[in-house]
Amino acid sequence: MAESGGTLQEDEEVPGLVNDILCQPCLSKDKQTVADKFCSTCNEFQCTECSNVHNVLTILRTHKLVNANETVAKQDLFDIKGLDRCNQHKKIIKFFCEDENHLCCSTCAIVDHRKCDSVVEVQKLAGKFMSPNSFVKEKFLATKEKAEGIIKQVMSSNEKLEQEVNKIPETINQVRDEVKRMFDDLEVSIVKKVKSFHEETQTKLTIKQSLTENYLSDIKSLLETVDSVYRNGSSAQQFIVEKKMENDATTLYRNVKEIFQDLETVSVSFHFDKTLKMPPFRISEYVPGQLAFEHHYVNRPMTLTTVSSIDLKKTGDDTNEPFFTGIDFLPDGRLVAVDNYNTKCIVYNEKLEKVGSYQLSHVPKSIAAVSEEDVVITSSSDYIIEFLHISKCNEITSDKTCKVKTQYDSICLKDDDQFAVRTINDKRHVRIVSMTGNENDFSVSFPTKKYTIYDSSCTYNKNNDILVLTDRYEHAVYIYDTKADTRVVVKDDQIEEPRGVAVGPSDTILVCSKGTNSIVQISQTGHILSSHKIDMIYPLR
Template sequence: MASRRLQDSNRDNAGDFIGECTVTQSCEPCMKTNISKTATVYCNDCKEFLCDTCKNPHTVYKPGKHDIAIIHARKSVRVAMDMEGMDMCPEHAKEKKKIEFYCEDHSKFCCIECMVKHKKCGRVEKLVDATTDKWSELHALKQSLLTLESGADAIIAECKHSETGLNESIAKISSDVDKMRDRIIQLFDQAKQKLLSEAKDFKSAEIKRIGNKRDTSSKVKEEINKVVPMCLAVLERGTPTELYIYSKMIKEKLHKMESNINEQKQIKISSTMKVSFLKELTSLLEMGKNFVKLNSDGDKTEANSPMSLSSQPMPVNLKLLVSVDLPKTGDDKEEPYLSGLDFLPDGRLVVLDNNNMKCIILNERLQRLGTPYKFKFHPQSVVCVSHDALCVTSGGYKVVFLLSVSTDNTITLTREIKTSSQFFSICCMSPSNMVVSTSDDPRPLRMISVDGVEADFDHFLTLPMKTYRIADSACTYVQSKNTLVLTDRVAHTVYLYDTLNRTCRAVTNENIQEPRAACVGPGDSVLVCSMGKNSIVRMTIDGKILGTYPVDMMLPCSICVSKDGTRLAVSNCHFGIKKLHLYKISTAMS
């Protein structure tokens, strides 16, 4: 580099000779932004010319000492140039032969000795006689160099910013993973406590049934112990008349005792319990450490989320397993209408026949188990609140029924709760609280506990004051997402309420026509019966439509998913063509 590089880089006017020039110094920082401003001072330490405007920032923000000297001579001065060998002939540099010619034919600089080789060339220019003004060209080149330098500075700054961002991202990745791990551990702890609570409740119920079974059998045994000695005595010493009388009497007692023993034999008691995990969880475990994905800006993900655990539900397929028609049969007074469906944890399906006021238990082939329970009112919706307990609404009546279901499919009324509102659909919000949709009430959604305590959402969620007629709306609740779902059949809309952030999203879509019942689907998605389209619509809690599944029935209105997420039951309300379908839910191959 030239010894006076800075002076050379700031020439605004140059002479027509090599090795000596006339210059006027310009401010170097200004020139980097394509501004031409005369320098007034010179920093001897930084070897940089500055104007009055750039002088203070230079001394304040640039590190190091600064020996600032005022430029007294503002007029043009002559500066001797050291070209550092660039003015020497490339072939005769050792002999220190200076460049005197330029051959246009060969695009090559030459000295006097080189001219022997270029005698026949037609375009050889003697530099001392050159008339072309190279100042403008060199000035443009200088400006290009300064612009390129600014670009390089920007790239260096970007690289530094990227390095800093990567370091910060690693720290955030660790924090995000720790937070997700803590959430999962907390969720497992909560699930464990809920499971143990249910297990204790189940044990208490079974112990009670065991006690009843043992007490009944013990009483029969005591009765036998009383009867047998008397029977032996009559056999040994009784007269024919006494034998006849005692024979008749003992036959009646024997029949009653046999009936009691046979009844106890029919009562099946569980001696063990076990836990089952959802398929989504076992699938997660099968993925191993690959269940976490590293994302970068290049993956077109959010820059604030360099690492994420995908929350997008996986696509699913529905395969029809069983389809049954529902004609009027047996003691039915009306054509069956299954207004409510839900699965027990062991896979049995509970259905409500609204028209004939029955609660029926079905097996995996949709065959009836046990004896149906007969209501005093028309049942509307059902939800399983524990391993053997059901909660049933009655639509147009202000009453809720609590039922228990035994392992031998005996349905027993355990409690009848009078309510202040008419409840239509019902779903679980927590182990002890349920959400209900209402009819003929300006509060479209309310809560009720298993103890019969009613409450509103006013304290943590703002709901529109809208009164629905019966069957015009239905609800469900996605517990893991704290999302409340309300369908509006007349408005063809599904409302999604985030109970934590107190926000609401209204979802409309051409495939959502007359939405009726809704339930929680695979991957914490929402499944909605689209009556007007004879289909099931699956969506995320953010309102994104994941899929539409046509069902071979008119006006599907009731829906539920098994606790393990592998089966789906759907019924309809079309007059004269009532059906019940059972589907297998499987993950779609991408």
């Protein structure tokens, strides 16, 4: 844009720009023609030539045509509660900078966007915009539906929990006549614990409900504004509202989605031990039964959206094209990866900008975050695991290297002091390695064969001691409950050549399906929850 020598006043226009109402059908053909009619049925401004179609086609003769200037005057009187004014200068928004995706008043256009290549009148863009589907409204409606679902789930969980809590005294009373003396003490003890658990859980659920109700209130208020603008506002006002509320819609959707994915049902039960013997001490110290407090996450299908991506390209200090065989996230959001072909550990910030690099002395295979600033790396060629320290300033140093007796591939935290590590060419498919390099075995029954470096992967959920192992050519996912010593084998048409595996939201399992170019979500019990095609071939990690 050309620069201007002075500041524009409220009613001034940007020099060289025309404020005529333009024909919207012509605009869709990249042709600028002044409109003199407005069709309320088509909901668009039209020039004489385009509006004459109403006299030619029988189906259009019932449409109501009015003078364009009268319609604009009427629409301009509609109050959209200040949304059509610039936040900085409080002037009417008349322009949109396509370079910076920013709504502008006349002052913004001259002062802040004079060097931009494409500053366009809102009226012109609004003519092309005229979409019957509002992104903002659809996002608000989707968020509203999810928020209402959360409240319904929380209320249902609370009601169910209250019913179960009320049954506890009844269970105790069924055997009260047999051991009357003991049960007076028992009821006081058990009900106290149950009520404490109930109050604690109810508080958590109420917080979720209250937070969601606040979000819902905001959504309904914003939806009223959006609906009102789309019913009564001009196309320019609709465009402005759409752009102004885009961030609100996305933020509310993300907040509600976080609560939605963290929903859980809570239950309480009491099972009486009928082999009770008279104890020589207070009954509350010897509870004749098992009191169970359980939290069950609601396993819901997840939705994947691309946040950002990068193309891996060979740089000046690379010998080969990059090939990442392991990635993980540090707690602060930084991405750490190992480049197998160039023997490097690389750090990226949240924008996927490279901020750190470290040359390794061995060929890396996999990486896992150990703490806020520490990672561990396995080697595909040497019998070692290496610990690196990555400072907040992205300086990378080697802490220590532990020698091991087995070749290892994928690695993840088992607990605070140990890792679950997938082996290479070994019938003990997953082993336990400590922070000091000590190696032990899991007490589970693995398939009786050996996996090469590309045939399998593993992960471990330390919240519930679930070990997951993939078998690429059997098209299978093995889910081991290491405490209960049980195994579930998952095979499905949606899983073809499973490779990498990770723990997902609400303790579900995410599997990279190489043959279908997708990520499959599985529950801990082995049920397929969802499958998502991704924009890449042969997903690995």
